Amino acid sequence: MPLTQILSRIFVVFFIVAFLVFIDPVLAVIITTTLGGSYLAIYFLFQSRLAKLGDERFAANVIRSKVVTEVFGAIKELKVLNRERAFFDVFSANAYKIENNMATSNLISNLPSYIMECLTFGGILIIVLYFLLVKQSLGNTLPVIALYAFSGYRLMPALQGIFSAVTLLRFNVAVVNSLQESLSGVADVPNEWKTSEVIALPFERKIQLSSVFFAYPSAEFPVIQNLSLTIEKNQSIGLMGPTGAGKSTLVDLILGLLSPEKGSFTVDGTPVTPGNKLMWQRNIGFVPQSVFLSDDSLAANIALGVTREDIDYRAVEIAAKIANLHDFVITELPEGYETVIGERGIRLSGGQRQRIGIARALYHDPPVLVMDEATSALDGITEEAVIQAIRNLAGRKTIITIAHRLTTLKDCDVIFVIDKGRIVESGTYEELRGGSAIFKAMAKSDVQGLKDAL
Ligand SMILES: Nc1ncnc2c1ncn2[C@@H]1O[C@H](COP(=O)(O)OP(=O)(O)OP(=O)(O)O)[C@@H](O)[C@H]1O
Ligand SMILES: [Mg+2]
The missing domain is CATH 3.40.50.300 (P-loop containing nucleotide triphosphate hydrolases)
Incomplete structure (x- = not known):
């Protein structure tokens, strides 16, 4: 899912940028480098953190599931020995870690959208002020400002979408790796499952x-x-x-x-x-x-x-x-x-x-x-x-x-x-x-x- 999201958003970004280049190449470069650069910077700042959060969550999830299975398997012994507490503590600690890491990764993936909103609309203000003070005329520049505002308005969600999809991928690398490892070398669903009748091997002697x-x-x-x-x-x-x-x-x-x-x-x-x-x-x-x-x-x-x-x-x-x-x-x-x-x-x-x-x-x-x-x-x-x-x-x-x-x-x-x-x-x-x-x-x-x- 993140990959399809990334692909579709890249498509949108490509056309907006192409349109901007066609209208005003300088403006296009400014917009793309500020927005794109900011996202890139944030990503590189957080990517190793994300991978670590994901690894930790994966490990905690393994332990959490194991504890649950074990507790149900040994419920009578645990009750008699009064040892539930130890399992409860392990479960809670890991459940907390899972939720905490998911919350943090969510925060990292959503936070830039607020920063970028400030950046974009702050940028509009600066341009308006620039034209007002330096060029002393707003009339000619209104179309440019409108274009800037509109393309920012369309570009931001697309870039934000790419960013959150990439963070999601980064966060789940541990899961994907483990799945890939488990599945490598595993054959497809056996053909015999597809046909309901398997003929018995002859056994006469x-x-x-x-x-x-x-x-x-x-x-x-x-x-x-x-x-x-x-x-x-x-x-x-x-x-x-x-x-x-x-x-x-x-x-x-x-x-x-x-x-x-x-x-x-x-x-x-x-x-x-x-x-x-x-x-x-x-x-x-x-x-x-x-x-x-x-x-x-x-x-x-x-x-x-x-x-x-x-x-x-x-x-x-x-x-x-x-x-x-x-x-x-x-x-x-x-x-x-x-x-x-x-x-x-x-x-x-x-x-x-x-x-x-x-x-x-x-x-x-x-x-x-x-x-x-x-x-x-x-x-x-x-x-x-x-x-x-x-x-x-x-x-x-x-x-x-x-x-x-x-x-x-x-x-x-x-x-x-x-x-x-x-x-x-x-x-x-x-x-x-x-x-x-x-x-x-x-x-x-x-x-x-x-x-x-x-
Ligand atoms: N999945 C496994 N992985 C590694 N070692 C195993 C596994 N299952 C059994 N063993 C080992 O193989 C040996 C034989 O085990 P097995 O279960 O065949 O014994 P058994 O004769 O059926 O014993 P019992 O009478 O207690 O059922 C044991 O030493 C055991 O530790
Ligand atoms: Mg046996």
Whole structure:
């Protein structure tokens, strides 16, 4: 916007000046140099100040937004600890800085217009006096004065417009730079978004990871190291291992959210690449470690991202039944599936949220179901019921389950024990129970035993 404003105003200025040059070149030079020169001078006086104000505002805005997100994310802890004050102070200080800097930049961009008005009309007075005193005749000079006054009157707003647009640009340089940095290297909207239907990548035989390495950009050491894993279609596999072992990272690789640095990830022999990962993801239902809920109806949460008119209520109900959620919805929620569950599901318990997550993953009836600690917030009886329901899907779906509670994995065809980004053991529940020291230690929550075993 400032750029278009600058362009259009330059156009106006150009014609006024050309007209003045045509009528009276000397007058034209005087007017343009005084007005233009003054604006230039003011700009150079303030430009570094403006850039600094803009930088500060940008930095303060980042902090302000961060504080807001964090406070809402940790509201309960903050209230219990009575630590709201510190966040409030950071928020206020930064909010004040933002408003203050914006006010100052506004002042800088508007102030010259008043000074220039004085200058222009003071100039008219001086000319009138000059002609009166020196030339002793006003009659001949009236047209010149009128011309001067009129061109000043037209020129000033145009120059002021250019000036305020330039100050606005200068003030927002930090924002523009940051945007440009964030957007560079980002591709256009993926083509797949434009077409509503992505065809699922064929998956008939197996998912295979071979010698996969992965390191997070910020980390020195790879989180996943030389890991190879084959999952046959319709197999149920379990992933277990100590916290921080790399289980969620491994699952993110399988989900196509991360790409291996080295090694390959194939489905039926087809490498999963950034180009076809959306097709692969069509096959997957995923229940994350913490389920996000939006401030919408229960049905809309189960069919996340599906427009209201397109929600398939039958599928919602089937998914809710498997997740052991249906009875709760029918008996306890006043409006059933239409009940709005509040921002981030604040009106629900942890276990209810997790079951919504499971129902969401099952809504599209995907051939692959990936669960990261999906049943950890459920009480024993509800967990058993959910596992029972998911067990009924076994043999019809490929199921990948991460669990800390080993009984959750009892029915898996194979359990992989992960530690420090490697598979250290694998086998069925019974096999591992017999022979694995890690397994025994974890089953007994025996910390020293686990350390010894690892
Ligand atoms: N986004 C990230 N950036 C940098 N390091 C990360 C990131 N996410 C995880 N890590 C690191 O990678 C390692 C493995 O993390 P991961 O989440 O895969 O563990 P996990 O096995 O799922 O643990 P848990 O059982 O606690 O969920 C950890 O040491 C962690 O610090
Ligand atoms: Mg995890």
